[in-house]
């Protein structure tokens with residue numbers, strides 16, 4: 284089942300368009316308030332957009348003069364909170380979907396057993412939600428979503444409310460059950476994107492900032508958000524014959540991609556924070572890039588410290604943080620060799 288969507292919600296400043304191919308999982312990424320959940324709500328029919336169109340498997344679900352009610356869409360939404368019916372057992376919760384579409388009791392229960400087994404939760408069939416852990420309840424909620432045999436599965440940060448200890452097992456489970464299913468997932472977690480999504484759509488300020496295959500976007504990001512999400516530094520500007528010039532005039536030298544961006548065209552310079560050194564004074568006379576910055580935050584990162592300066596980061600040793608007296612508000616120079624900087628068109 285393929286999806287073609289354009290979602291316009293004027294009072295929320297949202298206008299995004301993207302497609303999902305049959306059997307594909309697409310992750311919607313972006314900062315808080317970017318419009319991801321709103322987009323998901325429009326796909327599921329929980330919110331009626333001002334304009335745009337949602338087409339699923341050739342059927343217009345939303346469009347000018349057209350509105351298919353949520354229950355008639357054959358889409359299933361799985362949210363952070365499993366939202367199970369408290370008075371029903373796990374089995375009855377899962378059987379609810381097929382029951383509500385008119386399936387007989389016996390067949391619906393058989394389907395529920397099948398889907399509980401699929402999510403490794405067969406032994407939880409008789410339990411009420413109050414006796415399930417967060418991870419178990421989310422497994423049951425996944426079984427319930429799948430039992431409805433949705434044409435499109437919508438996941439809104441399904442692991443966000445779970446203990447970090449149980450999230451990896453649930454992610455592995457989702458990786459298994461999402462294979463071949465048309466799915467849109469909203470996530471803030473890079474592992475969800477890497478392990479679950481074939482493609483990502485990055486939404487910033489209610490607009491699509493970039494989209495593409497997951498590996499491509501996360502290894503060669505073109506938007507500030509995707510770079511940060513992938514743990515990379517990104518400087519945007521215009522291409523020069525051997526680098527990128529920021530709007531404030533600062534020039535970064537780097538290795539030009541193939542095809543090289545046309546001089547004057549929008550381009551980005553991308554590098555790893557681990558390739559960045561912090562200096563008190565700009566180093567003189569070397570073929571290195573020097574970026575004057577002010578430290579905004581320090582974060583522990585294994586046995587290093589991630590020094591954040593606005594959009595840029597440098598991963599440095601604890602010893603150098605101490606030596607340079609790095610702390611929020613301190614001015615330093617980030618230094619990165621031109622050979623560590625990739626330059627490509629935006």
Ligand SMILES: Nc1ncnc2c1ncn2[C@@H]1O[C@H](COP(=O)(O)OP(=O)(O)OP(=O)(O)O)[C@@H](O)[C@H]1O
Nearest residue numbers: 294295296313314315316317318319320321322469
């Ligand atoms: N129920 C609502 N009524 C009115 N405006 C809303 C409502 N929910 C969200 N908004 C607004 O719509 C915009 C997009 O919000 P949305 O929740 O879709 O973003 P998001 O990308 O999902 O963010 P987050 O990552 O924080 O969940 C924001 O400006 C938000 O304030």
